[in-house]
C-alpha cells in the first residue's frame with residue numbers, strides 16, 4: 400500500500416506542472432467571465448428589473464428585448480453556443496481556437512446572461528416599500544439603484560455571484576473542445592483519452608476543492624455584509 | 628396651502644375597475660395638522676400619496692403651495708419632493724444601514740441649505756444611544772422613531788404619515804404620537820396623518836376628513852384630547868368621538 404501511494408505521489412508530481420498550466424488557463428477563463436458578469440451582467444440585470452411592467456422606469460421595448468436575448472443565450476446548449484460563436488470570435492480576436500482567451504468569449508456571453516438573471520431575481524426580493532421610499536424622497540434612478548436597491552440586495556447579489564461563478568467553472572470544463580484548455584480539459588485528456596485514471600480523479604478533486612473554496616468564501620462574505 | 632380639486636383616481640386591471648378616489652375636494656391650511664380616517668380600502672393612502680406624487684390623479688388638480696404637483700417635470704418633481712417627507716406604516720428602513728446612515732439618507736440625495744444634524748434629530752426622537760445600531764436590533768417603536776428622524780432631518784414643509792402607528796401596540800402608539808406632536812409644535816410643518824385609529828387623530832389633529840369608498844364624506848373639527856383613548860370603531864362613531872371633548 401505505501402508503495403502504491405508513493406507511485407501515485409510521484410505521478411502527481413510528474414503531472415503537476417501541466418496541471419498548474421491548466422489551472423492557469425481556467426483562471427483566465429474565470430477571470431473574464433467574472434469581470435463580464437460584474438461589468439455587464441450587473442447593469443443588464445438591473446435594467447431588466449427597472450424596466451419591468453409596473454416599475455418606475457417601465458419600458459416594454461428594453462425589457463422585452465433584453466429578456467429575449469438573455470433567454471436565448473441561456474437556453475442554448477453551451478457546447479453549441481461555443482461552436483456557433485466560432486466565426487464571431489475569429490472575426491474579433493483573430494483566431495477562435497487554441498488559447499484560453501479565445502475560449503473566454505463564450506464564457507463571457509453565458510456569464511452576462513446568467514448573472515443578469517440572478518441580479519434581477521435579487522432585486523425582486525427587495526421589499527417594494529424600499530423603492531417607494533426612494534421615490535418619495537425624490538431619488539434619481541441612479542440614486543435609487545446605488546443607495547437603496549444594491550444596499551438592501553447586497554448579500555443576495557454576492558450569493559448569486561458565487562452560484563454563477565461555480566457554474567462558470569462547470570462551463571469552463573467544456574472549453575477543451577476548442578483548445579481552450581483548463582483543468583476540465585486536463586481531466587478529460589488524461590482520464591478519458593489516455594486512461595490515466597488516477598490523474599483524472601486528482602484533477603476532479605482539484606475542481607471540487609475550487610468549487611468549495613468559492614462557495615465557502617462567497618457565503619462568508621454574504622453573511623458578513625448582511626445586517627438584516 | 629394644499630388644494631385638491633376634482634380629483635378622481637381609478638386602478639384598472641384587465642377586468643377590475645377600482646374607484647380609489649371619487650371627486651375629491653379638499654383644502655388644508657399651511658401648518659395644519661390634518662387627519663384622514665376611514666376603513667380599509669376607503670382610499671386614504673391613495674389620497675395621501677397624491678401629495679408626493681407616488682400616485683397621479685386621472686383627473687383634477689393637486690396644488691401644494693405654488694406647485695401643481697401632478698404636472699411637474701421629473702426634475703421639478705424631485706425638487707418638490709425634497710421638502711416633503713413621509714413616514715410609513717412598515718417604517719421602510721434600510722436594514723443594511725445603521726440608524727445614523729438611515730437618518731442621514733435624505734441629505735445624501737439632495738443639497739439642503741439648513742438641515743438638522745443627525746445628533747440633533749436622534750436626540751429629538753430619543754434615540755441618541757442607538758446611533759450605531761442596525762434596524763434589526765430595534766423594537767417596532769424605535770424603528771418608527773428612526774423613520775420619523777429620517778423624515779425630520781431635512782426640515783420638511785410637509786410631513787405625510789401613512790398609518791404611522793398601525794404596526795405598533797398601544798403604549799408604543801402613544802410614544803410615537805407624542806413624538807409627532809412635538810415635531811409639529813417645534814417645526815410647524817403641515818402634517819397629514821392617515822390612520823384608521825381614531826385616538827391617534829384625536830390626539831394629534833385639528834381637523835379630519837372621513838373617507839368612505841373613495842369619497843370624503845365629512846370633514847370634522849377635532850376636539851383634541853390630551854390623552855389617547857382606545858376607540859376601535861369607524862365612521863359612525865368617528866363624529867361622536869371626535870367632536871366631544
Ligand SMILES: Nc1ncnc2c1ncn2[C@@H]1O[C@H](COP(=O)(O)OP(=O)(O)OP(=O)(O)O)[C@@H](O)[C@H]1O
Nearest residue numbers: 638645647665666667668669670671672673674823
Ligand atoms: N396599486 C394599486 N393597484 C390596484 N388597486 C389599488 C392600488 N392601490 C390601491 N388600490 C385599491 O384602491 C382602493 C383604495 O386603496 P387605499 O390603499 O388608498 O386604501 P386605504 O384607505 O389606505 O386602505 P388601508 O386602510 O387598507 O390602507 C382599494 O380598493 C385598493 O385595493
Ligand SMILES: [Mg+2]
Nearest residue numbers: 671672673790
Ligand atoms: Mg392605506
